[in-house]
Amino acid sequence: MGLISSWLESLDYDYKILPHCSLYQSPRSSCTKCIDKCPENAIEIKDAEPLIDTTKCTQCGNCVAICPVQAVEGFLPKRSIVNKQFIMDSQSVPTIKELLIYYKKGITTLVCDKQELSLSWKNTIEDTNNILGELGEQPFEINNRQELLEDGHVMTRRELFFSWEKDLKKIAKKMTPAKWRFNHESLDLSKYYLDYQFVDISIDTTKCTLCTACEILCEKDVLQIGEKGFSISAQHCSNCSLCQDICPENAITLKQVISRATLVNHQIYSQTCSECHEPFSTLNESQNICVGCKKKKDLLSIK
Numbered sequence: 001m002g003l004i005s006s007w008l009e010s011l012d013y014d015y016k017i018l019p020h021c022s023l024y025q026s027p028r029s030s031c032t033k034c035i036d037k038c039p040e041n042a043i044e045i046k047d048a049e050p051l052i053d054t055t056k057c058t059q060c061g062n063c064v065a066i067c068p069v070q071a072v073e074g075f076l077p078k079r080s081i082v083n084k085q086f087i088m089d090s091q092s093v094p095t096i097k098e099l100l101i102y103y104k105k106g107i108t109t110l111v112c113d114k115q116e117l118s119l120s121w122k123n124t125i126e127d128t129n130n131i132l133g134e135l136g137e138q139p140f141e142i143n144n145r146q147e148l149l150e151d152g153h154v155m156t157r158r159e160l161f162f163s164w165e166k167d168l169k170k171i172a173k174k175m176t177p178a179k180w181r182f183n184h185e186s187l188d189l190s191k192y193y194l195d196y197q198f199v200d201i202s203i204d205t206t207k208c209t210l211c212t213a214c215e216i217l218c219e220k221d222v223l224q225i226g227e228k229g230f231s232i233s234a235q236h237c238s239n240c241s242l243c244q245d246i247c248p249e250n251a252i253t254l255k256q257v258i259s260r261a262t263l264v265n266h267q268i269y270s271q272t273c274s275e276c277h278e279p280f281s282t283l284n285e286s287q288n289i290c291v292g293c294k295k296k297k298d299l300l301s302i303k
């Protein structure tokens with residue numbers, strides 16, 4: 001979008017953490033991704049809530065790009081895309097997630113702006129290409145800047161004005177502040193790789209008490225507890241770790257593994273408690289005591 005997008009991006013406003021941030025959802029959330037990524041140390045936790053110090057924030061956008069649940073409102077970091085090629089000239093290295101999304105948007109070439117790439121860039125490219133391999137895709141092609149300049153198409157004034165006109169029409173259509181600042185959907189990796197899941201979620205069926213805390217807090221509806229089963233659809237998972245952090249029984253384990261999207265269903269059994277003789281539900285077929293009676297028993301055995 002060129003000049004118009006630069007103008008939009010130059011408008012000033014504060015970056016904001018939205019209420020669906022995992023830390024707002026539960027103080028037990030261990031997510032510190034934006035805090036770790038901020039080069040200015042502008043994000044801190046006060047009274048169990050994350051806050052952006054606007055006197056320190058330089059609006060680099062790193063927090064927007066790194067948040068697994070897209071809970072930071074602001075602009076994405078500025079990236080240079082020329083002729084569908086990503087120029088590796090930005091101060092900050094993009095996240096692997098960003099590169100994977102750019103790839104799906106048809107930007108499959110990275111152009112080296114400098115003589116020598118930083119170690120951080122090299123590691124990001126290597127890790128991204130490894131993931132693309134696991135997703136059955138070709139790796140990013142790497143070109144150097146000189147080739148881009150030689151092959152690059154120089155726009156005539158007529159083409160330039162035509163392109164601005166198109167940009168203006170597109171912007172006018174979408175011009176509500178929340179939308180052009182940040183489109184939450186555009187950063188959701190699961191929408192671009194529908195056949196794959198990036199996380200393996202396992203439930204320890206001997207520990208889970210079917211309390212439903214994970215189901216209630218999961219923003220992505222990955223975990224569904226019904227009458228007959230506990231189903232897990234990891235394809236939508238953002239790997240925010242909230243379910244693992246808040247499970248009171250430590251029954252959930254997340255692993256970053258790429259595999260084909262699979263719907264897993266754990267059967268729920270209806271039993272009668274051997275102590276109180278009340279019916280109860282469990283994932284563990286051999287369990288014959290309800291949660292309440294088991295907790296009472298455990299407490300008595302400690303005393």
Ligand code: SF4
Pocket residue numbers: 201217218219220221222223236237238239240241242243244254
């Ligand atoms: S299932 Fe995935 S998206 Fe849902 S809370 Fe757990 S880690 Fe977050």
Ligand code: SF4
Pocket residue numbers: 203207208209210211212213214215246247248249250251252
């Ligand atoms: S996995 Fe944990 S949080 Fe989810 S229902 Fe079972 S006990 Fe509750």
